[in-house]
Amino acid sequence: MRLLWVLSSLEGKVGTIVAQMASSVLLEHGWEIDILPLNPLNPQVVSYPFPPGVEILSRPQMSHFGVKIGTKGLFRRLYTYYDRIVVDQNLDFSLKAIMAIGKHATDSHTILICGQVASELLASHGDQAPRLKKLMLDWYPGASRIIALSNRIYDDLVANFGVSPRQITRLFLPVPLYVQQVQPPQDPPLPSPRAEVVVFGELDPLKGLEGFLLMAKALYDQGILFRIAVLGDGPSRRDAQKLARSLNINCVFAGWPLNPFEWFRSAEVLVAPQYLDGCALDAQLAMFSGIPVLGYRAASALGELMSEYGIGELVDTNGPLALSDRLAQWLNHSRDKMGYRPLPETIKERLFGSAGHDAWMKALTG
Numbered sequence: 363m364r365l366l367w368v369l370s371s372l373e374g375k376v377g378t379i380v381a382q383m384a385s386s387v388l389l390e391h392g393w394e395i396d397i398l399p400l401n402p403l404n405p406q407v408v409s410y411p412f413p414p415g416v417e418i419l420s421r422p423q424m425s426h427f428g429v430k431i432g433t434k435g436l437f438r439r440l441y442t443y444y445d446r447i448v449v450d451q452n453l454d455f456s457l458k459a460i461m462a463i464g465k466h467a468t469d470s471h472t473i474l475i476c477g478q479v480a481s482e483l484l485a486s487h488g489d490q491a492p493r494l495k496k497l498m499l500d501w502y503p504g505a506s507r508i509i510a511l512s513n514r515i516y517d518d519l520v521a522n523f524g525v526s527p528r529q530i531t532r533l534f535l536p537v538p539l540y541v542q543q544v545q546p547p548q549d550p551p552l553p554s555p556r557a558e559v560v561v562f563g564e565l566d567p568l569k570g571l572e573g574f575l576l577m578a579k580a581l582y583d584q585g586i587l588f589r590i591a592v593l594g595d596g597p598s599r600r601d602a603q604k605l606a607r608s609l610n611i612n613c614v615f616a617g618w619p620l621n622p623f624e625w626f627r628s629a630e631v632l633v634a635p636q637y638l639d640g641c642a643l644d645a646q647l648a649m650f651s652g653i654p655v656l657g658y659r660a661a662s663a664l665g666e667l668m669s670e671y672g673i674g675e676l677v678d679t680n681g682p683l684a685l686s687d688r689l690a691q692w693l694n695h696s697r698d699k700m701g702y703r704p705l706p707e708t709i710k711e712r713l714f715g716s717a718g719h720d721a722w723m724k725a726l727t728g
Contacts, residue, residue, distance in 0.1 A: 364394040365726065366444040370452040371401040372409035372418070374564050374595055374618050376477035376640050377450035380511070384448075384726065385416045386538030387719050393727070396444075399420075400454075407595045412537070441472075446727060448473045451483065457497050465630070473726060474508045478640040479518045498523050509533055509725050512643035512663040525649045531725040535646045537623075539715040557591035557614060558693060560629040560642040560653075562622060563636070565596030570635035572598070572605055576687035579609040586690050587612070592630065593622050626651035631692050636680065639663045649673050650714045652704040654697060656689055671705060 365388060367381045385395045398419045403409055409689065412418065422436060440447060449456045456474055456661060480498065484491050502508075502523045508530045512515040516532050519525040534686075559578075563569055571592065590613040592602070599615060606613040620624060626632065632648040634657035639645075642663035645655045649667065655674035657664045668676055677684035692700055711717055 363392070363727070364396065364443075365438055365446040365448060366396045366398055366650055367448045367450075368400065370454070371399045372397075372403055373407050374410040376511075376564075376643055377475060378410045378451070379643060380475055380477060380535065381448070381450070382410060382412050382416075383538055384536045384722060386413050387536045387722055388726065389413065389415050390538070390719075391641045391723055391727075397554075398440075400452075401542070404597065406597050406600070408617060410618050411525045413620070414725070421655065446471050446473065448475060448726065451476045451478060451480075451667045451673070457494070457501055474502075474505045474517050475511075476519065476600075477511045477643070478507055479515050481518050481522055482638065483568070503529070505529065507531060507725060511535075511643075513666050514662050515641065531721070533721055533725060534713040534718055535643065535650070536719060536722040537650050542728070555589065556628040557589040557625070558630040559588055559590045560593060560625055560648075561590065561633050561635065561687070562593045562626075562632065562647060565592070565594050565598045565602060567598055568636060569596070569598065570595075570637065571602045574635040574685070575605050575609060575613070575631060576609055577683070578611050578613075579688055580683070580686055582609075582611065584690075586693065588693055589614070591616055591625050593619060593625055622647060623651050626653055629653055630697075631656055631689070633657070633685070633689065634664060635664045635685070643666055645673065646714075649705055650710065654692065654700070654702040656685065656692060672703065674702065675700075 367385065368379055369381060372378060381397065385397070388395050396417045396419050397412060397417070399421050402421060404411070431497060437447070484495055487494055496659060501712055502519070502525050509521060510519060510530050510532050511534070513532065516530055519530060520527055530556065561571060561574065565571060590611065592613060592615045595617055603615055629661070630653065632644060632653055632655045634644050637658055637660045640663060643665050645657070645664050648655045649671065655664065655668070657674070657676055659665060659676040659677050660679050665676065667673055673690060677688055721723055
């Protein structure tokens with residue numbers, strides 16, 4: 363059985379990271395996986411690593427005129443070849459993929475992965491938003507299945523885009539089995555001494571990394587010294603590296619490790635400095651790894667996880683030093699004293715383990 367996963371690009375965005383993890387699960391179950399990026403890689407960033415056995419296809423060459431007309435034709439051809447088509451949540455092509463289903467609707471099983479609140483994604487399209495909203499209302503209900511990676515994403519699709527709850531499957535990250543290895547051979551050894559604080563995600567201005575580095579400097583000035591591991595890449599990486607050097611912050615920029623969980627497990631706390639968080643992917647990784655999360659209350663998906671599972675602590679955004687003050691306490695006291703308890707193994711198994719894998723396989727291939 364062969365599955366195609368269509369991505370915006372190979373940059374380390376939520377959709378790409380989910381595709382990488384789900385690909386590992388699919389490979390474990392004997393599926394053949396092709397990844398099709400529709401856009402070129404930003405020259406300032408590196409591609410996100412996929413496991414061996416995943417085929418990365420060449421990006422299709424289409425003219426500007428062909429993009430408007432040819433994308434639907436491309437998907438129609440793909441539907442005749444693949445058993446499943448999984449489409450990343452990118453409004454530039456996900457709508458065209460759904461619109462192209464046509465007579466193939468019953469046998470193509472087009473699956474849309476939603477890692478962001480659709481209304482928030484739509485708002486970023488400015489004057490095009492009303493037209494896109496109409497298309498989404500017309501065509502989203504036609505998707506074979508939608509996988510939502512947070513409750514708010516699920517609720518938004520039902521309330522604002524006419525999607526039936528029967529079409530939507532709510533899932534957590536499909537953590538692959540290889541993370542059980544102590545150290546996969548593809549990754550270099552972790553630096554020594556270890557980093558006490560980890561930050562994970564696409565490094566763009568919305569991540570808030572520069573602001574966090576300034577907070578770290580304030581703690582350094584108080585004599586509270588710690589090491590930071592930044593896992594990720596993006597257009598803000600170079601500026602963040604320059605800032606860390608200028609502030610004399612002990613910070614390693616590790617790029618995209620194939621197995622980020624070793625970095626998480628060796629750290630004391632994950633800091634999530636972003637206000638908008640989509641599906642709180644970084645917090646889900648921390649949940650699985652058994653370390654607490656420190657972030658802002660404004661982040662909706664992180665708030666969901668914190669409310670339901672008590673995975674750390676949130677601070678208000680109106681106090682500029684609130685995050686640094688709480689981080690100092692988390693670093694200076696034991697996790698038990700701070701009231702943190704890792705997820706019980708039964709819950710971890712249900713969300714991320716074999717039970718979670720079975721749910722992903724059912725959603726992707728059932």
